Amino acid sequence: MLDTRRPGLVHACMAVLRRDLTLAWRQRGDMMLPVLYALIVTSLFPFALGPESALLRRIAGGAVLVTVLLAMLLALDAMFRSDIEDGSLEQLMLAPQPLALMMGMKILAHWLATALPLIVIAPLLAGMLHLPGAVMPVLLAALLLATPLLSLLGGILVALTAGTRRSGMLLALMLLPLCVPVVIFAAGALAAAQEGLPWIAPIAWLGAALVLAVVLAPLACAAALRIALDS
Amino acid sequence: MANWIPLWLHKLSSPPVFYRFAGVLRPWAIALAVLLGLVALYGGLVLAPPDYQQGDDYRIIFIHVPSAWMSLFIYGVMGVAAFIALVWRIKLAEVVAMASAPIGAAFTFITLVTGSLWGVRMWGTWWTWDARLTSELVLLFLYLGVIALYHSFEDRRQGARTAAFLALIGIVNVPIVHFSVVWWNTLHQGSTIKLLGPSTIAPGMVWPLLTMMVATKLYYVASLCSRARADLLALESGKDWVRQIAENEVRG
Amino acid sequence: MNAASLQSFLAMGGYAVYVWPAYGVFFIVLLIDWLAPQFRRRRLLRELRARMARQGARKERASSPSPLRGEGWGEGPRLP
Numbered sequence: 001m002l003d004t005r006r007p008g009l010v011h012a013c014m015a016v017l018r019r020d021l022t023l024a025w026r027q028r029g030d031m032m033l034p035v036l037y038a039l040i041v042t043s044l045f046p047f048a049l050g051p052e053s054a055l056l057r058r059i060a061g062g063a064v065l066v067t068v069l070l071a072m073l074l075a076l077d078a079m080f081r082s083d084i085e086d087g088s089l090e091q092l093m094l095a096p097q098p099l100a101l102m103m104g105m106k107i108l109a110h111w112l113a114t115a116l117p118l119i120v121i122a123p124l125l126a127g128m129l130h131l132p133g134a135v136m137p138v139l140l141a142a143l144l145l146a147t148p149l150l151s152l153l154g155g156i157l158v159a160l161t162a163g164t165r166r167s168g169m170l171l172a173l174m175l176l177p178l179c180v181p182v183v184i185f186a187a188g189a190l191a192a193a194q195e196g197l198p199w200i201a202p203i204a205w206l207g208a209a210l211v212l213a214v215v216l217a218p219l220a221c222a223a224a225l226r227i228a229l230d231s
Numbered sequence: 232m233a234n235w236i237p238l239w240l241h242k243l244s245s246p247p248v249f250y251r252f253a254g255v256l257r258p259w260a261i262a263l264a265v266l267l268g269l270v271a272l273y274g275g276l277v278l279a280p281p282d283y284q285q286g287d288d289y290r291i292i293f294i295h296v297p298s299a300w301m302s303l304f305i306y307g308v309m310g311v312a313a314f315i316a317l318v319w320r321i322k323l324a325e326v327v328a329m330a331s332a333p334i335g336a337a338f339t340f341i342t343l344v345t346g347s348l349w350g351v352r353m354w355g356t357w358w359t360w361d362a363r364l365t366s367e368l369v370l371l372f373l374y375l376g377v378i379a380l381y382h383s384f385e386d387r388r389q390g391a392r393t394a395a396f397l398a399l400i401g402i403v404n405v406p407i408v409h410f411s412v413v414w415w416n417t418l419h420q421g422s423t424i425k426l427l428g429p430s431t432i433a434p435g436m437v438w439p440l441l442t443m444m445v446a447t448k449l450y451y452v453a454s455l456c457s458r459a460r461a462d463l464l465a466l467e468s469g470k471d472w473v474r475q476i477a478e479n480e481v482r483g
Numbered sequence: 484m485n486a487a488s489l490q491s492f493l494a495m496g497g498y499a500v501y502v503w504p505a506y507g508v509f510f511i512v513l514l515i516d517w518l519a520p521q522f523r524r525r526r527l528l529r530e531l532r533a534r535m536a537r538q539g540a541r542k543e544r545a546s547s548p549s550p551l552r553g554e555g556w557g558e559g560p561r562l563p
Contacts, residue, residue, distance in 0.1 A: 277492065334516060349501065
Protein backbone atom coordinates (compact mmCIF):
# COMPACT_ATOMS: atom_id res chain seq x y z
CA MET A 1 0.00 0.00 0.00
CA LEU A 2 2.73 2.36 1.09
CA ASP A 3 4.66 1.71 -2.09
CA THR A 4 1.85 2.75 -4.38
CA ARG A 5 1.24 5.97 -2.46
CA ARG A 6 4.89 7.03 -2.33
CA PRO A 7 6.53 5.92 -5.54
CA GLY A 8 10.26 5.23 -5.48
CA LEU A 9 12.80 7.81 -6.48
CA VAL A 10 13.59 6.22 -9.83
CA HIS A 11 9.91 5.88 -10.58
CA ALA A 12 9.29 9.55 -9.80
CA CYS A 13 12.23 10.66 -11.92
CA MET A 14 10.97 8.60 -14.84
CA ALA A 15 7.47 10.01 -14.40
CA VAL A 16 8.73 13.61 -14.54
CA LEU A 17 10.92 12.85 -17.53
CA ARG A 18 8.15 11.05 -19.41
CA ARG A 19 5.63 13.81 -18.67
CA ASP A 20 7.94 16.57 -19.90
CA LEU A 21 8.94 14.69 -23.02
CA THR A 22 5.30 13.91 -23.81
CA LEU A 23 4.43 17.58 -23.44
CA ALA A 24 7.34 18.55 -25.67
CA TRP A 25 6.34 15.97 -28.25
CA ARG A 26 2.79 17.32 -28.37
CA GLN A 27 4.28 20.72 -29.22
CA ARG A 28 6.54 19.39 -31.96
CA GLY A 29 6.22 22.62 -33.88
CA ASP A 30 7.72 24.61 -31.01
CA MET A 31 10.51 22.07 -30.77
CA MET A 32 11.48 22.73 -34.37
CA LEU A 33 11.64 26.51 -33.98
CA PRO A 34 15.19 26.68 -32.53
CA VAL A 35 16.37 24.35 -35.30
CA LEU A 36 14.81 26.59 -37.92
CA TYR A 37 16.34 29.63 -36.24
CA ALA A 38 19.80 28.05 -36.29
CA LEU A 39 19.42 27.22 -39.98
CA ILE A 40 18.41 30.78 -40.82
CA VAL A 41 21.25 32.35 -38.83
CA THR A 42 23.84 30.02 -40.35
CA SER A 43 22.66 30.71 -43.87
CA LEU A 44 23.00 34.44 -43.20
CA PHE A 45 26.75 34.19 -42.49
CA PRO A 46 27.80 33.53 -46.12
CA PHE A 47 25.61 36.42 -47.30
CA ALA A 48 27.23 38.78 -44.84
CA LEU A 49 30.82 37.61 -45.22
CA GLY A 50 30.93 36.55 -48.85
CA PRO A 51 31.00 33.02 -50.22
CA GLU A 52 34.80 32.45 -50.10
CA SER A 53 35.17 29.02 -48.61
CA ALA A 54 38.55 29.79 -47.00
CA LEU A 55 37.06 32.53 -44.85
CA LEU A 56 33.94 30.51 -44.04
CA ARG A 57 36.05 27.50 -43.08
CA ARG A 58 37.95 29.63 -40.61
CA ILE A 59 34.87 30.92 -38.82
CA ALA A 60 32.71 27.79 -39.22
CA GLY A 61 33.35 26.25 -35.81
CA GLY A 62 32.76 29.41 -33.81
CA ALA A 63 29.76 30.44 -35.89
CA VAL A 64 28.03 27.10 -35.39
CA LEU A 65 28.72 27.21 -31.65
CA VAL A 66 27.36 30.71 -31.20
CA THR A 67 24.35 29.92 -33.36
CA VAL A 68 23.52 26.84 -31.28
CA LEU A 69 23.98 28.88 -28.10
CA LEU A 70 21.59 31.59 -29.32
CA ALA A 71 19.06 29.00 -30.45
CA MET A 72 19.17 27.42 -27.00
CA LEU A 73 18.72 30.82 -25.40
CA LEU A 74 15.60 31.24 -27.51
CA ALA A 75 14.09 28.10 -26.00
CA LEU A 76 15.39 28.65 -22.47
CA ASP A 77 12.66 31.06 -21.49
CA ALA A 78 10.04 28.34 -21.90
CA MET A 79 11.83 25.80 -19.69
CA PHE A 80 9.52 26.06 -16.66
CA ARG A 81 7.06 28.60 -18.03
CA SER A 82 4.02 26.34 -18.51
CA ASP A 83 4.74 24.51 -15.24
CA ILE A 84 4.65 27.79 -13.33
CA GLU A 85 1.50 28.91 -15.07
CA ASP A 86 -0.49 25.74 -14.38
CA GLY A 87 0.91 25.35 -10.86
CA SER A 88 2.54 21.96 -11.40
CA LEU A 89 5.91 23.35 -10.36
CA GLU A 90 4.53 24.23 -6.94
CA GLN A 91 3.14 20.72 -6.67
CA LEU A 92 6.62 19.44 -7.43
CA MET A 93 8.08 21.64 -4.70
CA LEU A 94 5.63 20.16 -2.19
CA ALA A 95 6.32 16.60 -3.29
CA PRO A 96 8.29 14.35 -0.91
CA GLN A 97 10.95 13.63 -3.51
CA PRO A 98 14.02 15.88 -3.42
CA LEU A 99 13.33 18.92 -5.56
CA ALA A 100 16.90 19.02 -6.91
CA LEU A 101 16.50 15.60 -8.49
CA MET A 102 13.19 16.55 -10.05
CA MET A 103 14.66 19.77 -11.42
CA GLY A 104 17.56 17.77 -12.83
CA MET A 105 15.09 15.57 -14.65
CA LYS A 106 13.22 18.58 -16.00
CA ILE A 107 16.47 20.07 -17.28
CA LEU A 108 17.38 16.75 -18.86
CA ALA A 109 14.01 16.64 -20.60
CA HIS A 110 14.50 20.20 -21.84
CA TRP A 111 17.98 19.33 -23.11
CA LEU A 112 16.62 16.29 -24.96
CA ALA A 113 13.83 18.32 -26.50
CA THR A 114 15.78 21.40 -27.61
CA ALA A 115 19.52 20.74 -27.69
CA LEU A 116 19.49 17.26 -29.19
CA PRO A 117 17.76 18.35 -32.43
CA LEU A 118 20.31 21.17 -32.66
CA ILE A 119 23.19 18.71 -32.27
CA VAL A 120 21.65 16.48 -34.91
CA ILE A 121 21.59 19.27 -37.49
CA ALA A 122 24.95 20.75 -36.36
CA PRO A 123 26.90 18.76 -39.02
CA LEU A 124 24.57 20.23 -41.63
CA LEU A 125 25.18 23.75 -40.33
CA ALA A 126 28.93 23.12 -40.25
CA GLY A 127 28.78 21.73 -43.76
CA MET A 128 27.05 24.87 -44.99
CA LEU A 129 30.10 26.80 -43.76
CA HIS A 130 32.59 24.27 -45.20
CA LEU A 131 33.95 22.99 -41.90
CA PRO A 132 36.52 20.27 -42.73
CA GLY A 133 35.12 16.79 -42.22
CA ALA A 134 37.96 15.84 -39.89
CA VAL A 135 36.87 18.48 -37.38
CA MET A 136 33.27 17.26 -37.37
CA PRO A 137 33.73 14.71 -34.54
CA VAL A 138 35.34 17.40 -32.38
CA LEU A 139 32.42 19.72 -33.09
CA LEU A 140 29.96 17.02 -32.04
CA ALA A 141 31.96 16.22 -28.89
CA ALA A 142 32.17 19.89 -27.97
CA LEU A 143 28.44 20.36 -28.53
CA LEU A 144 27.58 17.19 -26.60
CA LEU A 145 29.45 18.59 -23.60
CA ALA A 146 28.68 22.29 -23.99
CA THR A 147 24.92 22.14 -24.57
CA PRO A 148 24.09 20.25 -21.36
CA LEU A 149 26.29 22.72 -19.50
CA LEU A 150 24.31 25.59 -20.96
CA SER A 151 21.03 23.86 -20.17
CA LEU A 152 22.10 23.34 -16.55
CA LEU A 153 23.33 26.92 -16.12
CA GLY A 154 20.23 28.19 -17.89
CA GLY A 155 18.06 26.10 -15.59
CA ILE A 156 19.39 27.97 -12.55
CA LEU A 157 18.72 31.33 -14.16
CA VAL A 158 15.26 30.36 -15.36
CA ALA A 159 14.48 29.25 -11.81
CA LEU A 160 15.65 32.65 -10.55
CA THR A 161 13.31 34.48 -12.92
CA ALA A 162 10.41 32.13 -12.13
CA GLY A 163 8.65 34.78 -10.07
CA THR A 164 8.78 37.48 -12.73
CA ARG A 165 6.46 37.94 -15.63
CA ARG A 166 8.75 38.64 -18.56
CA SER A 167 12.30 37.37 -18.64
CA GLY A 168 13.50 37.09 -22.24
CA MET A 169 16.16 39.82 -22.36
CA LEU A 170 16.94 39.44 -18.67
CA LEU A 171 17.89 35.79 -19.20
CA ALA A 172 20.25 36.74 -22.00
CA LEU A 173 21.92 39.36 -19.80
CA MET A 174 22.35 36.91 -16.95
CA LEU A 175 23.48 33.98 -19.08
CA LEU A 176 26.17 35.88 -20.97
CA PRO A 177 28.74 36.02 -18.13
CA LEU A 178 28.10 32.38 -17.27
CA CYS A 179 28.49 31.06 -20.78
CA VAL A 180 31.75 32.85 -21.61
CA PRO A 181 33.99 30.01 -20.31
CA VAL A 182 31.84 27.37 -22.01
CA VAL A 183 32.12 29.12 -25.36
CA ILE A 184 35.86 29.69 -24.93
CA PHE A 185 36.62 26.04 -24.23
CA ALA A 186 34.27 24.63 -26.86
CA ALA A 187 35.58 27.03 -29.51
CA GLY A 188 39.13 26.41 -28.29
CA ALA A 189 38.79 22.71 -28.96
CA LEU A 190 37.48 23.43 -32.46
CA ALA A 191 40.22 25.91 -33.24
CA ALA A 192 42.90 23.51 -32.04
CA ALA A 193 41.43 20.67 -34.10
CA GLN A 194 41.31 22.85 -37.19
CA GLU A 195 44.96 23.75 -36.80
CA GLY A 196 45.88 20.12 -36.26
CA LEU A 197 46.84 20.68 -32.63
CA PRO A 198 45.83 18.38 -29.75
CA TRP A 199 42.27 19.27 -28.77
CA ILE A 200 41.71 16.85 -25.93
CA ALA A 201 42.57 19.32 -23.13
CA PRO A 202 39.71 21.81 -23.67
CA ILE A 203 37.31 18.93 -24.21
CA ALA A 204 38.48 17.44 -20.92
CA TRP A 205 37.94 20.79 -19.17
CA LEU A 206 34.42 20.93 -20.59
CA GLY A 207 33.81 17.40 -19.35
CA ALA A 208 35.05 18.26 -15.88
CA ALA A 209 32.84 21.35 -15.80
CA LEU A 210 29.89 19.26 -16.93
CA VAL A 211 30.44 16.71 -14.14
CA LEU A 212 30.55 19.54 -11.60
CA ALA A 213 27.46 21.18 -13.09
CA VAL A 214 25.50 17.92 -13.15
CA VAL A 215 26.04 17.60 -9.41
CA LEU A 216 25.72 21.26 -8.36
CA ALA A 217 23.36 22.89 -10.85
CA PRO A 218 20.21 20.94 -9.89
CA LEU A 219 20.87 21.79 -6.23
CA ALA A 220 21.35 25.47 -7.11
CA CYS A 221 18.29 25.32 -9.34
CA ALA A 222 16.16 23.96 -6.51
CA ALA A 223 17.50 26.58 -4.09
CA ALA A 224 16.87 29.35 -6.61
CA LEU A 225 13.34 28.15 -7.18
CA ARG A 226 12.59 28.10 -3.45
CA ILE A 227 13.89 31.67 -3.16
CA ALA A 228 12.11 32.98 -6.24
CA LEU A 229 8.71 31.43 -5.52
CA ASP A 230 8.74 31.86 -1.75
CA SER A 231 6.51 34.69 -0.67
CA MET B 232 19.96 32.59 16.81
CA ALA B 233 22.26 35.58 16.86
CA ASN B 234 24.10 34.85 20.08
CA TRP B 235 27.53 35.24 18.58
CA ILE B 236 26.83 38.53 16.88
CA PRO B 237 27.87 41.40 19.10
CA LEU B 238 24.90 43.16 20.51
CA TRP B 239 25.49 46.49 18.83
CA LEU B 240 25.69 44.85 15.41
CA HIS B 241 22.40 43.16 16.12
CA LYS B 242 20.86 46.46 17.11
CA LEU B 243 22.33 48.16 14.06
CA SER B 244 20.56 45.74 11.76
CA SER B 245 17.20 47.19 12.79
CA PRO B 246 16.11 49.56 9.99
CA PRO B 247 15.36 52.73 12.02
CA VAL B 248 18.64 52.47 13.94
CA PHE B 249 20.62 51.93 10.77
CA TYR B 250 18.78 54.76 9.05
CA ARG B 251 19.88 57.17 11.77
CA PHE B 252 23.42 55.71 11.90
CA ALA B 253 23.79 56.05 8.12
CA GLY B 254 22.48 59.61 8.31
CA VAL B 255 25.25 60.49 10.77
CA LEU B 256 27.98 58.59 8.94
CA ARG B 257 27.17 59.87 5.46
CA PRO B 258 28.27 63.54 5.67
CA TRP B 259 31.53 62.60 7.41
CA ALA B 260 32.34 59.92 4.85
CA ILE B 261 31.64 62.13 1.85
CA ALA B 262 33.53 65.11 3.32
CA LEU B 263 36.60 62.96 3.99
CA ALA B 264 36.28 61.33 0.57
CA VAL B 265 36.20 64.70 -1.22
CA LEU B 266 39.07 66.03 0.87
CA LEU B 267 41.30 63.00 0.31
CA GLY B 268 40.26 62.88 -3.35
CA LEU B 269 41.36 66.47 -3.87
CA VAL B 270 44.68 65.82 -2.11
CA ALA B 271 45.22 62.73 -4.24
CA LEU B 272 44.37 64.62 -7.43
CA TYR B 273 46.79 67.40 -6.54
CA GLY B 274 49.49 64.86 -5.83
CA GLY B 275 48.73 62.87 -8.95
CA LEU B 276 48.13 65.61 -11.48
CA VAL B 277 50.53 68.29 -10.29
CA LEU B 278 53.20 66.93 -7.97
CA ALA B 279 53.92 63.53 -9.48
CA PRO B 280 56.62 63.66 -12.17
CA PRO B 281 55.73 62.60 -15.72
CA ASP B 282 56.53 58.96 -16.49
CA TYR B 283 59.76 58.61 -18.45
CA GLN B 284 58.09 56.29 -20.98
CA GLN B 285 54.48 57.41 -21.14
CA GLY B 286 54.75 61.10 -20.45
CA ASP B 287 51.68 62.57 -18.81
CA ASP B 288 49.28 60.01 -20.19
CA TYR B 289 49.86 57.66 -17.27
CA ARG B 290 48.04 60.09 -14.97
CA ILE B 291 44.83 58.22 -15.81
CA ILE B 292 46.20 55.60 -13.42
CA PHE B 293 45.11 57.67 -10.42
CA ILE B 294 41.45 57.08 -11.21
CA HIS B 295 41.67 53.92 -13.28
CA VAL B 296 43.39 51.66 -10.76
CA PRO B 297 41.38 52.74 -7.67
CA SER B 298 38.18 52.27 -9.69
CA ALA B 299 39.28 48.80 -10.73
CA TRP B 300 40.02 47.91 -7.11
CA MET B 301 36.64 49.25 -6.07
CA SER B 302 34.81 47.28 -8.74
CA LEU B 303 36.16 44.06 -7.24
CA PHE B 304 35.94 45.19 -3.62
CA ILE B 305 32.28 46.19 -3.95
CA TYR B 306 31.48 42.86 -5.58
CA GLY B 307 33.07 41.19 -2.56
CA VAL B 308 31.00 43.26 -0.15
CA MET B 309 27.89 42.53 -2.18
CA GLY B 310 28.68 38.81 -2.12
CA VAL B 311 29.14 38.75 1.67
CA ALA B 312 25.94 40.76 2.19
CA ALA B 313 24.12 38.47 -0.24
CA PHE B 314 25.29 35.41 1.68
CA ILE B 315 24.14 36.91 4.99
CA ALA B 316 20.83 37.92 3.41
CA LEU B 317 20.18 34.41 2.14
CA VAL B 318 21.31 32.49 5.21
CA TRP B 319 20.02 34.69 8.04
CA ARG B 320 17.34 36.61 6.13
CA ILE B 321 18.43 39.93 7.59
CA LYS B 322 16.62 42.77 5.85
CA LEU B 323 19.56 45.14 6.19
CA ALA B 324 21.91 42.69 4.45
CA GLU B 325 19.51 42.55 1.51
CA VAL B 326 19.45 46.34 1.38
CA VAL B 327 23.25 46.61 1.55
CA ALA B 328 23.72 44.01 -1.19
CA MET B 329 21.25 45.69 -3.53
CA ALA B 330 22.51 49.20 -2.76
CA SER B 331 26.07 48.09 -3.56
CA ALA B 332 25.24 46.84 -7.04
CA PRO B 333 24.71 50.23 -8.79
CA ILE B 334 27.80 51.73 -7.13
CA GLY B 335 29.86 48.74 -8.21
CA ALA B 336 28.48 49.01 -11.72
CA ALA B 337 29.42 52.71 -11.77
CA PHE B 338 33.02 51.95 -10.77
CA THR B 339 33.25 49.08 -13.27
CA PHE B 340 32.00 51.39 -16.01
CA ILE B 341 34.56 54.03 -15.03
CA THR B 342 37.30 51.40 -15.07
CA LEU B 343 36.37 50.27 -18.57
CA VAL B 344 36.08 53.78 -20.02
CA THR B 345 39.26 55.17 -18.45
CA GLY B 346 41.10 51.97 -19.39
CA SER B 347 40.05 52.38 -23.02
CA LEU B 348 41.13 56.03 -23.02
CA TRP B 349 44.48 54.96 -21.67
CA GLY B 350 44.75 52.05 -24.08
CA VAL B 351 44.12 54.15 -27.20
CA ARG B 352 47.43 55.88 -26.68
CA MET B 353 49.42 53.13 -25.02
CA TRP B 354 48.48 50.14 -27.14
CA GLY B 355 47.04 51.95 -30.16
CA THR B 356 43.65 50.32 -29.59
CA TRP B 357 40.88 51.06 -27.16
CA TRP B 358 39.94 47.45 -26.62
CA THR B 359 41.83 44.17 -26.51
CA TRP B 360 40.59 40.77 -25.42
CA ASP B 361 42.99 40.57 -22.54
CA ALA B 362 42.03 38.52 -19.47
CA ARG B 363 41.69 41.53 -17.20
CA LEU B 364 39.62 43.57 -19.62
CA THR B 365 37.34 40.68 -20.40
CA SER B 366 36.87 39.84 -16.73
CA GLU B 367 36.02 43.46 -16.03
CA LEU B 368 33.45 43.45 -18.85
CA VAL B 369 31.94 40.24 -17.49
CA LEU B 370 31.86 41.87 -14.07
CA LEU B 371 29.87 44.76 -15.52
CA PHE B 372 27.37 42.33 -17.04
CA LEU B 373 27.08 40.54 -13.69
CA TYR B 374 26.34 43.82 -11.92
CA LEU B 375 23.77 44.73 -14.58
CA GLY B 376 22.21 41.27 -14.32
CA VAL B 377 21.88 41.61 -10.54
CA ILE B 378 20.31 45.08 -10.87
CA ALA B 379 17.93 43.98 -13.63
CA LEU B 380 16.85 40.86 -11.76
CA TYR B 381 16.26 42.89 -8.58
CA HIS B 382 14.02 45.34 -10.41
CA SER B 383 12.07 42.70 -12.32
CA PHE B 384 10.31 41.56 -9.16
CA GLU B 385 7.29 43.40 -7.83
CA ASP B 386 8.08 42.36 -4.28
CA ARG B 387 11.33 44.10 -3.40
CA ARG B 388 12.48 41.71 -0.69
CA GLN B 389 11.93 38.70 -2.90
CA GLY B 390 13.73 40.47 -5.72
CA ALA B 391 16.62 41.24 -3.37
CA ARG B 392 16.96 37.63 -2.25
CA THR B 393 16.79 36.32 -5.81
CA ALA B 394 19.36 38.83 -7.04
CA ALA B 395 21.53 37.95 -4.03
CA PHE B 396 21.59 34.36 -5.24
CA LEU B 397 22.69 35.53 -8.68
CA ALA B 398 25.43 37.61 -7.06
CA LEU B 399 26.71 34.49 -5.28
CA ILE B 400 26.76 32.55 -8.56
CA GLY B 401 28.74 35.43 -10.03
CA ILE B 402 31.40 35.17 -7.31
CA VAL B 403 32.12 31.64 -8.50
CA ASN B 404 32.00 32.76 -12.09
CA VAL B 405 34.51 35.63 -12.12
CA PRO B 406 37.65 33.55 -11.37
CA ILE B 407 36.53 30.92 -13.88
CA VAL B 408 36.14 33.57 -16.58
CA HIS B 409 39.53 35.04 -15.75
CA PHE B 410 41.24 31.66 -15.89
CA SER B 411 39.52 30.65 -19.12
CA VAL B 412 40.38 33.92 -20.86
CA VAL B 413 44.03 33.57 -19.83
CA TRP B 414 44.02 30.09 -21.32
CA TRP B 415 42.22 31.34 -24.43
CA ASN B 416 44.80 34.09 -24.95
CA THR B 417 47.72 31.70 -24.75
CA LEU B 418 45.98 29.53 -27.32
CA HIS B 419 45.47 32.40 -29.73
CA GLN B 420 48.89 33.86 -28.99
CA GLY B 421 47.41 37.22 -29.79
CA SER B 422 47.85 40.10 -27.43
CA THR B 423 50.90 39.84 -25.27
CA ILE B 424 50.20 43.22 -23.77
CA LYS B 425 50.98 43.71 -20.15
CA LEU B 426 48.82 46.24 -18.39
CA LEU B 427 51.23 47.03 -15.63
CA GLY B 428 54.56 45.47 -16.35
CA PRO B 429 57.23 45.01 -13.72
CA SER B 430 58.08 48.66 -14.11
CA THR B 431 59.13 50.32 -10.91
CA ILE B 432 56.69 52.98 -9.89
CA ALA B 433 58.17 56.15 -8.52
CA PRO B 434 57.26 56.83 -4.87
CA GLY B 435 55.80 60.17 -5.97
CA MET B 436 53.16 58.16 -7.82
CA VAL B 437 52.39 55.70 -5.06
CA TRP B 438 51.01 57.94 -2.35
CA PRO B 439 48.41 59.69 -4.56
CA LEU B 440 47.31 56.26 -5.74
CA LEU B 441 46.86 54.97 -2.20
CA THR B 442 45.16 58.19 -1.08
CA MET B 443 42.75 57.91 -4.00
CA MET B 444 42.07 54.32 -3.03
CA VAL B 445 41.05 55.41 0.48
CA ALA B 446 38.98 58.25 -0.99
CA THR B 447 37.03 55.89 -3.27
CA LYS B 448 36.43 53.51 -0.35
CA LEU B 449 35.02 56.41 1.70
CA TYR B 450 32.92 57.52 -1.24
CA TYR B 451 31.53 53.99 -1.44
CA VAL B 452 30.61 54.12 2.26
CA ALA B 453 28.87 57.48 1.78
CA SER B 454 27.01 56.42 -1.36
CA LEU B 455 26.04 53.12 0.27
CA CYS B 456 24.58 55.04 3.23
CA SER B 457 22.63 57.25 0.82
CA ARG B 458 21.21 54.35 -1.15
CA ALA B 459 20.50 52.21 1.89
CA ARG B 460 18.58 55.08 3.50
CA ALA B 461 16.41 55.53 0.41
CA ASP B 462 15.86 51.78 0.11
CA LEU B 463 14.91 51.45 3.77
CA LEU B 464 12.37 54.25 3.40
CA ALA B 465 10.84 52.48 0.41
CA LEU B 466 10.79 49.09 2.13
CA GLU B 467 9.31 50.30 5.40
CA SER B 468 7.02 53.01 4.05
CA GLY B 469 4.08 51.66 6.03
CA LYS B 470 5.89 51.80 9.37
CA ASP B 471 5.54 54.52 11.95
CA TRP B 472 9.19 55.61 12.02
CA VAL B 473 9.10 56.39 8.30
CA ARG B 474 5.88 58.34 8.70
CA GLN B 475 7.50 60.36 11.45
CA ILE B 476 10.44 61.17 9.18
CA ALA B 477 8.04 62.27 6.44
CA GLU B 478 6.20 64.52 8.87
CA ASN B 479 9.36 65.98 10.37
CA GLU B 480 10.82 66.86 6.98
CA VAL B 481 7.76 68.83 5.94
CA ARG B 482 8.12 70.95 9.07
CA GLY B 483 11.84 71.38 8.77
CA MET C 484 50.94 79.34 -10.70
CA ASN C 485 51.26 81.59 -13.75
CA ALA C 486 49.32 81.37 -17.00
CA ALA C 487 51.97 79.48 -18.94
CA SER C 488 52.31 76.72 -16.37
CA LEU C 489 48.54 76.45 -16.14
CA GLN C 490 48.40 76.03 -19.90
CA SER C 491 51.05 73.33 -19.84
CA PHE C 492 49.17 71.65 -16.99
CA LEU C 493 45.96 71.63 -19.03
CA ALA C 494 47.82 70.34 -22.08
CA MET C 495 49.02 67.30 -20.09
CA GLY C 496 52.10 66.92 -22.24
CA GLY C 497 49.92 66.62 -25.35
CA TYR C 498 47.68 63.94 -23.91
CA ALA C 499 44.87 66.22 -22.75
CA VAL C 500 42.47 64.49 -25.17
CA TYR C 501 42.87 61.27 -23.20
CA VAL C 502 43.47 62.44 -19.65
CA TRP C 503 40.69 65.00 -19.17
CA PRO C 504 37.84 62.94 -20.64
CA ALA C 505 38.89 60.10 -18.33
CA TYR C 506 38.67 62.40 -15.31
CA GLY C 507 35.43 63.84 -16.67
CA VAL C 508 33.83 60.40 -16.88
CA PHE C 509 35.02 59.63 -13.35
CA PHE C 510 33.43 62.72 -11.86
CA ILE C 511 30.24 62.72 -13.92
CA VAL C 512 29.46 59.06 -13.21
CA LEU C 513 30.12 59.47 -9.51
CA LEU C 514 28.09 62.68 -9.39
CA ILE C 515 25.12 60.91 -10.96
CA ASP C 516 25.60 58.03 -8.53
CA TRP C 517 25.66 60.51 -5.65
CA LEU C 518 22.60 62.51 -6.67
CA ALA C 519 20.32 59.66 -7.76
CA PRO C 520 19.56 58.24 -4.27
CA GLN C 521 18.98 61.73 -2.84
CA PHE C 522 16.36 62.54 -5.46
CA ARG C 523 14.87 59.13 -4.90
CA ARG C 524 14.68 59.64 -1.14
CA ARG C 525 13.01 63.02 -1.56
CA ARG C 526 10.51 61.57 -4.03
CA LEU C 527 9.68 58.66 -1.71
CA LEU C 528 9.01 61.00 1.20
CA ARG C 529 6.86 63.26 -0.98
CA GLU C 530 4.80 60.28 -2.14
CA LEU C 531 4.45 59.04 1.41
CA ARG C 532 3.24 62.45 2.59
CA ALA C 533 0.68 62.56 -0.23
CA ARG C 534 -0.53 59.09 0.73
CA MET C 535 -0.79 60.03 4.39
CA ALA C 536 -2.78 63.13 3.48
CA ARG C 537 -5.16 61.02 1.39
CA GLN C 538 -5.61 58.51 4.19
CA GLY C 539 -6.21 61.26 6.71
CA ALA C 540 -8.87 62.81 4.51
CA ARG C 541 -10.51 59.44 4.03
CA LYS C 542 -10.62 58.78 7.76
CA GLU C 543 -12.27 62.13 8.38
CA ARG C 544 -14.85 61.40 5.74
CA ALA C 545 -15.49 57.97 7.20
CA SER C 546 -16.08 59.39 10.67
CA SER C 547 -18.46 62.08 9.42
CA PRO C 548 -22.08 60.83 9.08
CA SER C 549 -22.37 60.64 5.30
CA PRO C 550 -24.95 58.08 4.15
CA LEU C 551 -23.37 57.53 0.73
CA ARG C 552 -19.69 57.12 1.44
CA GLY C 553 -19.40 56.16 5.04
CA GLU C 554 -19.38 52.39 4.76
CA GLY C 555 -16.65 50.11 3.57
CA TRP C 556 -14.25 52.89 2.68
CA GLY C 557 -12.15 52.97 5.81
CA GLU C 558 -8.61 52.18 4.78
CA GLY C 559 -7.89 52.01 1.10
CA PRO C 560 -5.61 49.36 -0.31
CA ARG C 561 -2.19 50.27 0.93
CA LEU C 562 0.44 50.61 -1.75
CA PRO C 563 3.50 48.43 -1.37
